[in-house]
Amino acid sequence: MPELPEVETTRRGLAAHLTGLAINDVVIRNASLRWPIPKQLPRLLRGCTIRSLKRRAKYLLMDCGSGTLILHLGMSGSLRILPANTAPEKHDHFELLLSDGSLMRLRDPRRFGAVLWHSGDAHSHPLLASLGPEPLEADFDARYLYQATRGRSVSIKQCIMDNHIVVGVGNIYANEALYRAGIKPRLAAGKLSLPRCARLVEEIRATLAEAIAQGGSTLRDFVGSSGQPGYFQQNYGVYGRGGEPCRRCGSLIKQIRQGQRSSFYCGNCQK
Numbered sequence: 001m002p003e004l005p006e007v008e009t010t011r012r013g014l015a016a017h018l019t020g021l022a023i024n025d026v027v028i029r030n031a032s033l034r035w036p037i038p039k040q041l042p043r044l045l046r047g048c049t050i051r052s053l054k055r056r057a058k059y060l061l062m063d064c065g066s067g068t069l070i071l072h073l074g075m076s077g078s079l080r081i082l083p084a085n086t087a088p089e090k091h092d093h094f095e096l097l098l099s100d101g102s103l104m105r106l107r108d109p110r111r112f113g114a115v116l117w118h119s120g121d122a123h124s125h126p127l128l129a130s131l132g133p134e135p136l137e138a139d140f141d142a143r144y145l146y147q148a149t150r151g152r153s154v155s156i157k158q159c160i161m162d163n164h165i166v167v168g169v170g171n172i173y174a175n176e177a178l179y180r181a182g183i184k185p186r187l188a189a190g191k192l193s194l195p196r197c198a199r200l201v202e203e204i205r206a207t208l209a210e211a212i213a214q215g216g217s218t219l220r221d222f223v224g225s226s227g228q229p230g231y232f233q234q235n236y237g238v239y240g241r242g243g244e245p246c247r248r249c250g251s252l253i254k255q256i257r258q259g260q261r262s263s264f265y266c267g268n269c270q271k
């Protein structure tokens, strides 16, 4: 599943190509994504110039002047820039034909992605309005996390994966950040001290930033290539390493279920 680093890497790659181009036409091959692709999109977008491509949580926000095209990659989506004459394949559901002779194509085999339109401020869209801060922005800090978790008996892992508290911390990055911060995933969020909140914020930011930096090279070919971009394969500290020795202390990594997701931790290094 594309996590925040993949979405941000996609955004950076696409923004460099798309900004300033006009949209000549819109092709909807299969409107049945997570929500139906609006039928009026071709009429709304023809002739518009793409002003910017930004990101909020895992949503890509394409400012088209009269409104914003909101894109989400869901479980299996990917966006590519291709020559306009590139034949579509089975799972290519949506594309923008651009003024430089290229096209931007959405491929999404599992169809949990989204293509939506919002006129006016994109941040007021119902999907975006109640989201918590961005993990890499300054308003996500120790004081914020400390206050957001007071009185909470839910686990710290479930808290940092809650989009109302902070966006974009998926299961892999929650596991990794907690390991690096030395915090047990089952710890009640309300018990985390301010210094430990500071440590966790630092490790969430570092984990995501490293993945984005790595993604820049991993996905360097995704503009102009017809292949599927590979999602990042990283050398994880704990994620997916149940029963293997901790890289720090050699204890065996434990695996538990929390909120239907797998958690991995070292009982010795994480308290």
Ligand SMILES: [Zn+2]
Pocket (backbone or CB within 6 Å): 246, 247, 248, 249, 250, 251, 266, 267, 268, 269, 270
């Ligand atoms: Zn350990």
